């Protein structure tokens with residue numbers, strides 16, 4: 001780093017008649033103001049910098065002293081001179097991140113770009129109590145993973161450092177066995193395609209099978225991420241009501257047949273219902289009649305805490321119109337950015353080719369490690385351990401809600417699954433205001449109303465992730481949430 005900093009100073013040093021210490025001061029000040037040197041960066045020791053630049057050490061010390069005087073840097077014996085955190089008004093390049101729900105605006109954006117950022121839902125903070133959909137990443141077996149990864153590196157082939165093409169064979173094999181055995185998916189390893197997250201899988205499906213103006217039926221409420229991807233690809237979305245059995249099955253009007261049906265049948269997102277077999281068959285029959293594709297998002301199907309696992313819809317449909325999508329974001333950790341899809345045999349070649357054309361697959365060594373992780377049984381035991389843990393955390397949160405607020409704040413039922421639960425408001429409260437109040441108290445909750453398509457009648461409540469909240473923190477974090485609810489109640 002230090003050598004790079006010296007090069008940077010050489011490159012940015014202004015010319016001119018001003019004395020050297022002044023020019024060095026200006027060079028560093030502008031780098032700090034522009035955010036090129038970020039808070040906590042360590043400046044080179046004065047003796048080193050003086051010798052590298054061929055100037056006197058006192059010249060460097062004079063520049064550092066001035067920066068310190070103006071509070072751009074701080075200096076302490078034995079620690080060196082470090083850049084300080086600047087107040088936003090002192091930086092030349094403050095980035096405006098609108099908070100809440102107001103849209104991003106920039107004349108530079110295309111019409112599509114404007115649409116993509118019009119209603120941003122993804123949160124920059126993820127590791128926080130009650131963030132929905134975030135697993136307990138602190139339980140990821142890092143040592144074991146490192147051992148497997150090192151073993152893979154010791155015996156790797158050169159191809160594994162090149163681009164991939166649809167996924168490493170060992171990973172596709174391991175996944176196909178896992179999906180057949182645990183999710184009742186009907187597939188061979190050839191049908192499995194590895195992607196950088198479910199988002200990429202949904203993007204690929206949409207682009208490859210849909211044209212601008214095609215219709216997608218979307219669960220309402222439903223997953224905002226999928227909505228954003230379809231919208232960016234010019235797909236017209238029809239919000240379809242979710243009842244106790246998941247997405248309702250209606251007969252489309254003439255000329256309005258959907259090209260896609262986007263469903264989360266094993267655990268409706270976010271309300272939690274399981275789609276019974278009759279509804280699944282109705283939707284599959286509709287897909288066959290109209291030539292629609294069912295996108296089955298099985299995002300957390302591994303985490304069912306009572307009763308038998310709910311089999312995937314894909315397994316029901318021989319000669320299928322279903323494309324199954326699963327992800328390691330919930331079972332391992334989201335930053336892994338690894339997911340998979342199962343496509344009908346006749347589409348495999350096109351999907352692999354399009355995947356390579358659009359995204360250029362990589363990280364085959366990570367795929368190799370993951371294949372070993374699954375094949376040696378570690379994936380199954382990690383899921384088992386997390387299932388027990390999340391069931392306990394869910395119970396803890398549900399109990400707190402019932403004891404501190406009342407039974408009518410939470411519907412207990414078949415939704416004994418997943419990484420989140422839904423809190424209802426039996427009194428008039430605006431959920432977006434509660435979410436804002438919660439954020440002011442350091443907790444992240446999502447307003448249920450934001451999962452509904454714009455222009456439709458939204459229910460009020462909160463989607464609360466419990467998987468990422470340690471038992472020791474649950475009560476204090478819940479107290480903070482109660483305080484947010486009280487504050488909202490007072491202002492309503």
Ligand SMILES: Cc1ncc(COP(=O)(O)O)c(C=O)c1O
Pocket residue numbers: 133196197198199200223225264269297299326327328329334338339
């Ligand atoms: C319902 C649902 N589907 C898909 C995903 C995205 O998965 P990935 O991280 O693999 O893109 C999420 C992530 O939160 C989700 O909640």
